[in-house]
Amino acid sequence: MSSPHPSAGFSGLWIPLVTPFDGDGAIDHAALRALVQRLRSGGIAGVVACGSTGEAAALDTAEQDAALDAVLAAAPGLPVVMGLSGYHLGHVLERVRGWNTRPLAGLLVPAPHYIRPSQAGLLQWFRTIADASMHPLIIYDIPYRTGATLELATLQALAEHPRIRAIKDCGGDAAKTQALISGGRLQVLAGEDAQILSTLALGGSGAIAASAHWQPARFAELMRCVATGDLPRARALWQALLPVVQACFTEPNPAPIKALLAQQGEMGASLRAPMEHASTGLARRLAALAAAQEAALNRL
Numbered sequence: 001m002s003s004p005h006p007s008a009g010f011s012g013l014w015i016p017l018v019t020p021f022d023g024d025g026a027i028d029h030a031a032l033r034a035l036v037q038r039l040r041s042g043g044i045a046g047v048v049a050c051g052s053t054g055e056a057a058a059l060d061t062a063e064q065d066a067a068l069d070a071v072l073a074a075a076p077g078l079p080v081v082m083g084l085s086g087y088h089l090g091h092v093l094e095r096v097r098g099w100n101t102r103p104l105a106g107l108l109v110p111a112p113h114y115i116r117p118s119q120a121g122l123l124q125w126f127r128t129i130a131d132a133s134m135h136p137l138i139i140y141d142i143p144y145r146t147g148a149t150l151e152l153a154t155l156q157a158l159a160e161h162p163r164i165r166a167i168k169d170c171g172g173d174a175a176k177t178q179a180l181i182s183g184g185r186l187q188v189l190a191g192e193d194a195q196i197l198s199t200l201a202l203g204g205s206g207a208i209a210a211s212a213h214w215q216p217a218r219f220a221e222l223m224r225c226v227a228t229g230d231l232p233r234a235r236a237l238w239q240a241l242l243p244v245v246q247a248c249f250t251e252p253n254p255a256p257i258k259a260l261l262a263q264q265g266e267m268g269a270s271l272r273a274p275m276e277h278a279s280t281g282l283a284r285r286l287a288a289l290a291a292a293q294e295a296a297l298n299r300l
């Protein structure tokens with residue numbers, strides 16, 4: 001089976017979904033469905049299920065698949081990327097093959113965490129997964145979480161694989177970002193929310209941004225403004241969005257954005273241990289900031 005979105009590519013605004021939990025700590029599927037439906041109306045390109053923002057590390061495989069199926073059912077036709085996690089290659093390949101029958105836009109694949117393989121080992125890891133997948137891959141480059149650095153030459157070699165199409169760039173290396181964009185082989189998506197405007201201005205194709213659960217239509221508008229060359233409006237939008245973006249990462253993601261969504265009445269604010277909900281102080285600050293910045297956006 002081929003991917004249902006072979007030519008769509010990875011551009012625009014993608015939301016890495018939080019996973020809502022109910023009072024018993026189980027996945028709140030009703031809240032997840034409602035969230036996807038609300039985001040869909042904001043002009044997003046698609047969603048990512050079970051990314052780091054989705055607390056995939058705290059979900060067992062049955063829960064991950066149930067969350068994915070709830071997302072697919074909530075918004076038929078909306079491109080959905082599934083996050084892959086783990087560092088046991090056999091288990092990971094079993095998951096990848098299991099998803100080959102699902103209508104996914106792609107897989108978001110990080111380096112294996114903790115074990116710190118060589119560049120040759122990383123090449124082998126991503127190529128083996130890409131060979132097993134019917135879906136395109138987005139490489140999730142996030143060395144501060146995985147402990148593995150993907151060097152530019154490794155990424156350039158991976159870009160030659162027909163199913164490796166994009167990178168979610170949390171690499172923290174501006175020269176590498178620039179080289180990947182100039183090289184034109186991988187679509188470069190900002191993976192650090194605070195770098196959305198700079199990545200787009202360099203020629204990046206979009207972003208995967210947790211903070212865009214808030215005001216997705218404004219983030220999407222920002223991207224359109226950059227694409228059409230309306231930099232004055234893009235900057236004005238960004239200046240209004242940025243205070244909330246920054247506040248969303250002052251405590252471990254996704255606690256702050258869950259606090260904001262809870263204040264909007266969309267879900268509970270809880271996370272699975274060892275992650276903790278946002279502090280009361282931050283939750284209050286976020287509520288005030290969100291109100292002030294929404295007013296600022298409305299004045300533009």
Ligand SMILES: O=C(O)C1=N[C@H](C(=O)O)C[C@H](O)C1
Pocket residue numbers: 016048051052053054142145191192193208209210211253
């Ligand atoms: O889940 C994601 O994908 C994202 N993860 C980043 C992180 O928390 O490391 C943040 C980004 O907004 C999206």
